[in-house]
Amino acid sequence: MAARNTARKRAFQILxxxxxxxxxxxxxxxxxxxxxxxxxxxxxxSEYTMQLVEGYAQHARRIDELIAxxxxxxxxxxxxxxxxxxxxLGAYELIWVDETPDAVVLDEMVQLAKEFSTxxxxxxxxxLLGRLKDLKPSLRREEA
Numbered sequence: 001m002a003a004r005n006t007a008r009k010r011a012f013q014i015l016x017x018x019x020x021x022x023x024x025x026x027x028x029x030x031x032x033x034x035x036x037x038x039x040x041x042x043x044x045x046s047e048y049t050m051q052l053v054e055g056y057a058q059h060a061r062r063i064d065e066l067i068a069x070x071x072x073x074x075x076x077x078x079x080x081x082x083x084x085x086x087x088x089l090g091a092y093e094l095i096w097v098d099e100t101p102d103a104v105v106l107d108e109m110v111q112l113a114k115e116f117s118t119x120x121x122x123x124x125x126x127x128l129l130g131r132l133k134d135l136k137p138s139l140r141r142e143e144a
Contacts, residue, residue, distance in 0.1 A: 003046065003048070004048055004100075004108075005108065005111075006046070007046045007048035007049040007052065008048075008049075008052065008089065008093075008108050008112070009112065010032075010043070010045060010046070010049045011048075011049045011052035011053050011056070011089055012085055012086060012089050012112055012116075014028050014029050014032055014049070014053050015053065015056060015085040015088055015089055016081065016082065016085045019081055019084065019085055020081060024057075025053055025056065025057050025060075026053070026054065026057050029045070029049075029050065029053045029054070032045050033045045033050075051097075052089060052092065052093060052097075055092050055093075055096055055097065056088055056089060056092040059092055059095075059096060060088070063088050063091045063092055063095075064076055064088070066091055066095075066132060066139065067079075067084070067087050067088065067091060067128065070128055070131050070132065070135075071087075071128055080117060080118065080121065082113070082116050082117040082121070083113065083117055083118075083121050083124060083125060086109050086112050086113055086116070086117070086121075086125055087109070087125060087128055087129065089109065089112075090105055090106070090108075090109035090125065090129045091129065091132055093105045094106075094129060094132055094133055094136065095132065095136055095139055095140065102133045102136070105129070105133075106126060106129050106130060106133065109125050109126075109129055110122045110125055110126050112125075113125040
């Protein structure tokens with residue numbers, strides 16, 4: 001599972017970079033893939049990283065709506081950029097990737113928050129994604 005952990009971290013980095021640059025995440029993904037093929041110092045972009053980024057891009061509007069709706073006391077704009085992108089990635093994998101157990105998604109996103117964000121971020125990420133996990137059946141019905 002270390003490969004999936006690395007894939008999630010890279011997907012988060014791509015989402016973060018896109019957010020910071022104001023660039024489309026699919027463009028950033030393409031840049032990462034191109035660089036990994038031409039520069040041996042760049043790590044390869046795995047299939048799972050591509051699946052996560054492309055999946056997020058496909059559902060980005062709905063994911064941002066959900067985060068904004070359930071983030072108590074935070075607007076999407078005011079949210080720390082790191083947290084916002086961890087939540088985006090986690091919401092996509094939690095709601096639309098059936099083969100990953102919910103507990104794994106929550107744990108992985110909390111670990112990313114511990115590694116890249118503030119001391120308060122892991123509990124914030126866990127709480128919001130936990131709420132989305134509880135609502136997952138109704139959220140999926142709303143999309144149908």
